[in-house]
Amino acid sequence: MIDFKALAEKYDTPLYIYDFEHIANRYEELKKAFSGKKSLICYAVKANSNLSVISHLAALGSGADCVSIGEVKRALAAGVPKYKIIFSGVGKRDEEIEEALKEDILLLNLESEAEMDRVEQIAKRLQKEARISIRVNPNIDPKTHPYISTGLHENKFGVDIETAKRIYIRAKNSPNLDPVGIHFHIGSQLTELEPIKEAASIVADLVRSLKAIKIDIRFFDVGGGVGIVYDDEKTIDPADYAKAIFSTLHGLDVTVVCEPGRFMVGNGGYFVTRVLYEKVNEGKRFIIVDGGMNDLLRPSLYNAYHKVEVVGREGEESEADLVGPVCESGDFFAKNRLLPPTEPGDLVVVHSAGAYGFVMASNYNTRPRPAEVAVEGDKERCIRVRESFDDLVRLEKMCL
Numbered sequence: 129m130i131d132f133k134a135l136a137e138k139y140d141t142p143l144y145i146y147d148f149e150h151i152a153n154r155y156e157e158l159k160k161a162f163s164g165k166k167s168l169i170c171y172a173v174k175a176n177s178n179l180s181v182i183s184h185l186a187a188l189g190s191g192a193d194c195v196s197i198g199e200v201k202r203a204l205a206a207g208v209p210k211y212k213i214i215f216s217g218v219g220k221r222d223e224e225i226e227e228a229l230k231e232d233i234l235l236l237n238l239e240s241e242a243e244m245d246r247v248e249q250i251a252k253r254l255q256k257e258a259r260i261s262i263r264v265n266p267n268i269d270p271k272t273h274p275y276i277s278t279g280l281h282e283n284k285f286g287v288d289i290e291t292a293k294r295i296y297i298r299a300k301n302s303p304n305l306d307p308v309g310i311h312f313h314i315g316s317q318l319t320e321l322e323p324i325k326e327a328a329s330i331v332a333d334l335v336r337s338l339k340a341i342k343i344d345i346r347f348f349d350v351g352g353g354v355g356i357v358y359d360d361e362k363t364i365d366p367a368d369y370a371k372a373i374f375s376t377l378h379g380l381d382v383t384v385v386c387e388p389g390r391f392m393v394g395n396g397g398y399f400v401t402r403v404l405y406e407k408v409n410e411g412k413r414f415i416i417v418d419g420g421m422n423d424l425l426r427p428s429l430y431n432a433y434h435k436v437e438v439v440g441r442e443g444e445e446s447e448a449d450l451v452g453p454v455c456e457s458g459d460f461f462a463k464n465r466l467l468p469p470t471e472p473g474d475l476v477v478v479h480s481a482g483a484y485g486f487v488m489a490s491n492y493n494t495r496p497r498p499a500e501v502a503v504e505g506d507k508e509r510c511i512r513v514r515e516s517f518d519d520l521v522r523l524e525k526m527c528l
């Protein structure tokens with residue numbers, strides 16, 4: 129059990145706490161599920177990019193899926209070997225492509241023909257052969273929130289199957305491109321297996337037709353997106369997930385790559401905030417805490433549900449909105465939730481905040497971003513100190 133009181137006392141609030149044992153268990157669980165074949169787990173760094181989180185996973189053998197050169201640099205700095213780093217994303221600047229090629233990472237994952245042209249030119253200038261994969265869009269409805277659905281034609285991600293085939297042939301014929309992988313990612317917080325299996329099946333068929341024309345795809349990247357429990361969702365069992373993907377391969381000789389983000393870190397993170405006071409507006413109860421939407425954006429951005437718990441309080445629960453101090457009506461963590469009476473200073477723990485929590489934090493309202501603490505058994509250490517006012521204004525200039 130994590131001693132939220134002691135940690136809040138020591139590091140103050142608002143505060144992020146990560147359970148590193150949970151994260152390790154998630155990694156091992158997934159690795160075991162895929163152990164029947166060659167596999168590589170590339171943690172999606174964007175979910176939680178703290179260097180200590182990445183290095184914790186790297187030490188277990190994880191690679192990294194990155195969506196900016198900044199994330200590639202984080203992965204390298206955290207000790208992920210270059211041959212386990214993938215660079216994805218719909219838009220990459222020339223400098224990012226150049227640096228990725230110079231770092232000689234495992235592969236660049238491309239999302240359009242225009243991007244392929246650009247990578248080819250840059251690789252030519254550097255006299256290199258760029259290892260690439262192409263993100264295909266299998267046009268599958270992942271049955272998740274529209275903001276985090278990515279595998280339909282109406283989304284900006286990837287290329288359709290026909291285009292993919294055509295540009296793989298172009299890539300094969302280019303001396304500066306080496307098409308070694310294929311990739312899809314149909315969405316996030318997926319709780320149903322069937323859409324993933326359908327997508328994998330479509331993409332596996334494409335791999336077979338590419339192999340038939342001597343385009344030897346070695347990395348079969350099934351993306352991320354495996355959902356977690358926030359409320360009472362039924363989630364995908366890692367063993368079933370791996371089995372479903374293997375079942376579409378029919379003996380294809382590929383390394384299965386997966387890119388879990390949320391699955392790895394989501395349930396292992398807690399956001400801890402303190403009650404400032406309660407107020408009642410025309411019968412509606414509000415609990416006002418010191419954390420805000422700038423610290424944890426998911427409820428405001430996706431109307432996402434997070435379990436909340438008032439530490440050490442029981443008693444007559446009544447409906448309340450749990451809100452922050454930011455000057456926006458959208459600044460809330462929970463709405464119409466049954467919560468016990470609180471006193472100023474009480475701690476509120478927002479559960480499942482390890483993914484897309486701190487990484488989406490901002491300084492809106494000139495609020496310093498929270499500290500982050502890692503807990504491992506009975507040991508704890510600060511992995512990012514709380515920002516100060518000076519940090520917030522450090523890059524600004526007063527032009528008089």
Ligand SMILES: *Cc1c(COP(=O)(O)O)cnc(C)c1O
Pocket residue numbers: 172174175193216313315316317351352353354387388389390391483
């Ligand atoms: C966001 C993303 C992931 C990780 O998604 P999760 O839902 O956190 O697992 C993996 N791959 C790609 C390409 C992504 O964009």
